[in-house]
């Protein structure tokens with residue numbers, strides 16, 4: 001690995017841009033993501049910025065139980081993100097559908113059958129610390145060694 | 152001009168300020184100990200009362216499975232909403248989560264299950280399937296055969312003269328085996344969950 005690659009790795013893992021999509025949630029998890037931005041948890045001190053533009057993003061946070069309106073649209077958002085990229089699901093909804101996955105409902109969880117997911121954060125809703133830990137773990141596993149794995 | 156530049160650097164480029172600017176982080180990411188997380192085992196023995204599964208509001212969140220010689224509840228993350236009802240309802244204190252058990256002890260609160268058996272006499276044909284299927288009946292009277300007749304007075308219910316009679320409703324464990332074995336949907340079990348609080352002693356309010 002040459003010096004340029006090393007610099008790229010360092011810069012990528014120190015500046016993570018996050019976009020989030022809500023594919024049908026109760027808004028509980030969205031509030032917890034919002035709490036990450038507040039000074040109490042202060043996501044920016046780790047070099048994580050929320051832009052909400054998939055073209056600029058490295059990490060996609062997916063929240064919600066996948067309603068039919070998101071057929072194809074979620075995959076479209078995912079494809080717009082330039083590599084290296086990772087998707088993280090927040091909350092129970094993208095894993096199991098949580099309280100929305102009942103008889104007669106139209107949601108279609110888990111989200112991981114629609115787009116590839118790097119990490120899942122269970123909880124209804126998860127704590128902001130758990131969300132932050134998930135983003136930091138994909139930072140270390142996806143971005144910090146991207147150059148070695150994709151020469 | 153140059154002197155003011157030197158002054159600026161001396162005033163603002165202090166070592167500890169630069170260090171703080173580059174390395175200062177707010178409190179590290181720790182979850183406080185009082186946080187009500189996913190229920191964890193306390194090490195006490197599970198007696199397979201299954202109250203945790205009956206009380207759990209999230210489908211598929213908790214399952215009591217074989218663990219070694221006994222039983223142990225297993226939490227499925229991604230389904231569990233961390234409400235803590237399973238912790239409160241367990242009669243043996245098998246699970247813990249945050250401060251739930253401490254608070255219950257301090258305030259003298261408990262959740263108690265009771266079960267009621269309701270049989271629709273118009274639908275019931277007196278076949279006795281429910282009596283033979285019931286595991287508590289099996290314990291009380293191992294001789295009970297098809298038809299649900301029994302001369303034992305310890306059974307929960309039995310067929311007498313072609314009619315089903317409930318004798319010991321209080322022994323029911325709420326398993327609902329009878330419900331699924333009834334061909335007519337005549338028997339229904341109600342699981343009733345009630346919260347209790349011991350009266351606070353005089354002068355301790």
Ligand code: SF4
Nearest residue numbers: 025028091092093124
């Ligand atoms: S996991 Fe719970 S809090 Fe989060 S969106 Fe789903 S229902 Fe709401």
Ligand code: SF4
Nearest residue numbers: 207231232234235237
């Ligand atoms: S904490 Fe609540 S949702 Fe989780 S297993 Fe226990 S009863 Fe079910």
Ligand code: SF4
Nearest residue numbers: 285323324326327329
């Ligand atoms: S619920 Fe279970 S214990 Fe109660 S009467 Fe039915 S089979 Fe027997």
Ligand code: SF4
Nearest residue numbers: 275276278279281333
């Ligand atoms: S199984 Fe149903 S029909 Fe048969 S005795 Fe029991 S309640 Fe009546």
